[in-house]
Structures are given as C-alpha cells and as structure tokens.
Amino acid sequence: MIVGIDDTDSRRGMCTTYLCAYLVDALRNRNYNHGEVSVSTPWLVRLNPSIPYKTRGNGAVAFEITTTTARTRLEDVKELVKSTVSKFSELDDANTNPGVVFIEDEPRSNLRVSQLKSYYERAVRTVLTQKDALAIIAESGFDYFGLKNKRGIIGALAAAAFVILQRYYRYDFTYELMAYRAKERWGTPRRIDEHSVWEADAATYPLTWDTVDVANRRIVFAPHSPCPVLFGIRGDSVDAIYKAYKIIDSEPVERIMLFITNQGTDFHLITHGTGQKLLDYHSYILDGVVESNPCTLVGGHVLFKLSLPTLSTRVDCIAYEPTKGFRNIIRKLRHGDEVRVFGSFKRGTLNLEKIELKSLNKEELRNPRCEQCGRSMESAGRGQGYRCKHCNTKREAKEVVTINRAIEEGLYEVPPVARRHISKPLIRMCATKGGGGGEGESVIIHPSR
Numbered sequence: 424m425i426v427g428i429d430d431t432d433s434r435r436g437m438c439t440t441y442l443c444a445y446l447v448d449a450l451r452n453r454n455y456n457h458g459e460v461s462v463s464t465p466w467l468v469r470l471n472p473s474i475p476y477k478t479r480g481n482g483a484v485a486f487e488i489t490t491t492t493a494r495t496r497l498e499d500v501k502e503l504v505k506s507t508v509s510k511f512s513e514l515d516d517a518n519t520n521p522g523v524v525f526i527e528d529e530p531r532s533n534l535r536v537s538q539l540k541s542y543y544e545r546a547v548r549t550v551l552t553q554k555d556a557l558a559i560i561a562e563s564g565f566d567y568f569g570l571k572n573k574r575g576i577i578g579a580l581a582a583a584a585f586v587i588l589q590r591y592y593r594y595d596f597t598y599e600l601m602a603y604r605a606k607e608r609w610g611t612p613r614r615i616d617e618h619s620v621w622e623a624d625a626a627t628y629p630l631t632w633d634t635v636d637v638a639n640r641r642i643v644f645a646p647h648s649p650c651p652v653l654f655g656i657r658g659d660s661v662d663a664i665y666k667a668y669k670i671i672d673s674e675p676v677e678r679i680m681l682f683i684t685n686q687g688t689d690f691h692l693i694t695h696g697t698g699q700k701l702l703d704y705h706s707y708i709l710d711g712v713v714e715s716n717p718c719t720l721v722g723g724h725v726l727f728k729l730s731l732p733t734l735s736t737r738v739d740c741i742a743y744e745p746t747k748g749f750r751n752i753i754r755k756l757r758h759g760d761e762v763r764v765f766g767s768f769k770r771g772t773l774n775l776e777k778i779e780l781k782s783l784n785k786e787e788l789r790n791p792r793c794e795q796c797g798r799s800m801e802s803a804g805r806g807q808g809y810r811c812k813h814c815n816t817k818r819e820a821k822e823v824v825t826i827n828r829a830i831e832e833g834l835y836e837v838p839p840v841a842r843r844h845i846s847k848p849l850i851r852m853c854a855t856k857g858g859g860g861g862e863g864e865s866v867i868i869h870p871s872r
C-alpha cells in the first residue's frame with residue numbers, strides 16, 4: 424500500500440515531513456507479529472512552487488508499506504495514519520487542510536498509469552483542483568481521508584503517484600536527509616555549530632549541495648521557522664549525505680529520516696511550445712532576445728525586457744533583490760543578446776531562476792573615425808552623414824565595431840540562498856548537455872555556491 428500525505432503544516436509550526444518521519448518510525452517499530460510489515464524510504468515530493476496558497480515549500484510526502492499477511496493489517500496502518508494526521512496537523516490554521524490518499528491496488532493498466540503521470544506532471548507544473556484529484560481517486564478506486572476542506576488530497580495523490588511512476592518513468596531524483604528537533608526545543612533558536620557545517624560542505628560538495636552559500640557567507644540548510652526541522656542535507660549521494668551529517672555538530676537530534684525527492688530536478692519547468700499562451704503560476708523555459716538594456720528598480724530588483732519571437736510577444740524578466748550576485752550577471756546584459764530564461768511567470772513577469780547566455784551581442788554602432796586625424800566624427804545633421812570638423816572629411820554612416828563584453832556565454836543561476844527546493848543546481852548539470860532545453864550542444868556552466 425502506498426500512503427500519500429499533504430497539507431498538515433502551517434507557517435507557525437509542524438512540517439509534513441516530520442509527521443511522515445514519525446509515522447515511518449512508528450510503523451517500523453510496531454510489533455506486527457514477526458515483522459511482516461516493512462516500510463520503504465519515504466518520498467518528499469515538491470509540487471508547483473508558484474502556487475499562491477502553499478505553505479513554505481509546497482511539499483507532500485509518501486511511503487510504501489509491504490505486508491506479507493492479510494489485509495486487516497493495512498486497516499491498522501490506515502487507522503494509525505489517520506489518527507497521527509489528526510493529532511499532529513496544525514488544524515487551527517485556516518490554510519491547513521490535511522489530506523491522505525491510500526493506494527492499495529496499484530494501477531497497472533496503461534490508461535491508469537498514464538492518467539497518474541499526467542496528474543503528477545500537472546501537480547508540479549500547473550494548478551490543480553480537488554475535483555481533479557477526486558476524479559482519479561474515484562475512477563481508480565483509491566481510499567482517502569481528509570480534514571477540514573481536505574485540499575491536501577491534491578498533493579497527497581501527487582506524492583503517491585510519484586512513487587508508482589518512478590517504477591515506469593525513472594524521473595530524475597535526489598535525496599534529502601532531514602534531522603528533527605526534540606519537541607521541547609520547537610520554536611527556540613537552533614543550536615548548530617556553523618564551523619562544522621562549513622566543514623561538512625567542504626568535505627562532500629558537490630555530492631551534497633545547497634548546505635551553505637559561499638558567496639553570501641550564509642548557512643542555508645536550516646529553516647528559521649518554528650517547525651520541527653533542525654536541518655536538511657541535500658545531495659545526489661546517500662554516502663556523502665551521511666558523511667556530512669556525521670561532521671555536523673548540533674543540539675541533540677530527536678530523529679533523522681532520509682527522503683527520496685524530486686528536489687533539485689527542475690521538473691516544474693515547462694519547455695514552451697510555439698503559439699502557447701503564457702499562464703500565471705506556471706514556470707517556463709523561454710528563448711528570446713534582450714530588447715532593452717537592464718535597469719535597476721527601487722528595492723534593488725533588476726529588470727529587462729525580453730522579446731519572444733516564437734510568441735510574437737515580450738515579457739519582463741526580473742532578478743529580485745534576494746538573488747544577490749545573480750543580479751550582476753543580469754545587469755551586464757545588452758539589447759540584442761540571445762538568451763534562454765528559466766523561471767516562474769506571473770502577470771507578464773518572469774521571476775528568473777536561471778539564465779543561459781546563448782549569443783552575446785558584441786556589435787556596436789559608433790560614429791565613424793576620421794581617416795586623416797583619427798578623431799571621432801560628428802553628425803552633419805539629420806540624414807547628412809558624419810563630418811570631421813577639423814579635416815572636413817565626410818562619411819555616410821555609422822560604423823560597426825566589435826566590443827568586449829564583461830561576461831561569458833553559458834548558464835548562470837541564482838545563489839543557494841535564493842534557490843527553490845525544486846530548482847536544479849547547475850552543479851548537477853555538469854554531466855548533461857543542452858542547458859535544459861536539450862539541443863545537444865555543450866554549454867559552459869557557471870554554478871553558484
């Protein structure tokens with residue numbers, strides 16, 4: 424049986440991953456007469472990061488239970504899940520609406536599997552409703568449970584679907600090891616020895632990533648909310664993650680739990696097709712030409728206009744202030760640069776997560792130089808060409824000169840301090856080609872850490 428859970432936490436407390444870790448431990452430790460119940464490594468599934476009504480990271484969880492005996496045991500498991508969700512959820516918060524989905528008979532027909540695939544992809548890339556989830560639950564005969572308005576079933580079904588889909592489609596995935604705080608410490612400042620965190624990062628990067636932000640001298644693997652999470656170590660190697668964990672010196676940990684996750688995969692990004700309309704709360708990969716030189720807005724945000732030839736339209740691309748040094752790359756763009764942008768779209772604006780500088784415009788039109796004295800010529804008046812006022816020589820038009828650019832072509836990204844859970848750090852792209860768009864050419868990568 425696969426169990427998917429979502430929307431148990433609020434900004435004030437709890438964390439759906441903690442509830443999951445608690446349940447997984449409880450199920451593993453329960454005496455089911457000779458251990459005929461086994462529980463998988465749980466999954467942490469990040470859903471559409473741009474959705475307006477999310478809690479912190481918009482993450483749902485799932486785990487799989489295998490039994491060798493009768494179905495009645497699964498009824499026990501379901502009861503434990505329901506009572507734990509009821510007990511732990513932040514039900515006082517108006518925006519917390521827990522949902523649980525139980526998949527006992529895994530769908531195997533092509534139709535049902537592709538239906539789940541479409542559902543999962545839409546959960547990460549678009550905006551789904553409870554109706555969408557309930558339709559699949561009813562057609563496939565799944566069991567579910569919810570509290571209050573039960574909106575959590577949307578994410579719970581997506582997380583459970585991800586577990587099944589991994590068997591068929593082998594979606595990209597990474598790991599995160601979560602460490603949780605003792606309950607009496609929830610809401611108090613976290614005690615983590617910073618030096619040990621830098622040491623852990625140095626010993627395991629790039630097999631672990633987004634533990635620290637070197638350029639901004641910040642530790643980024645621990646939240647600042649009153650939730651039960653002490654920290655989370657993300658990476659591609661389980662061994663490296665545990666190695667980092669052993670180096671870190673912190674307050675006592677209540678429990679740890681390793682999750683398999685779609686974090687760090689860029690699965691939210693939609694490669695845009697010709698003629699499609701850009702939709703709010705969707706994230707895209709778009710090819711275009713820089714139309715205006717970048718400008719810095721009040722608050723330090725940097726904006727440029729990008730024209731999208733295949734859509735015959737343009738968007739405003741913004742690197743917000745929290746993206747820190749990434750803005751220095753954006754400031755160096757020039758009209759005429761060909762770029763590929765990656766980010767979420769809302770009300771005509773694309774919030775930049777990555778950018779690929781494909782072809783820099785190195786041509787500049789300048790007033791011609793006088794062939795006799797070498798001075799810059801001046802306009803002789805509208806439509807009259809250019810003239811040297813010292814030698815009286817004339818030229819018809821401006822000349823094209825090649826200029827040096829202070830940046831290199833290639834892929835750039837926001838720093839770890841501003842990175843979304845689901846965004847793929849460039850360091851993970853080192854082995855791949857095509858810059859996410861898949862054209863097959865090799866791209867220079869400028870990872871930010």
Ligand SMILES: [Zn+2]
Pocket residue numbers: 793794795796797798811812813814815816
């Ligand atoms: Zn001259």
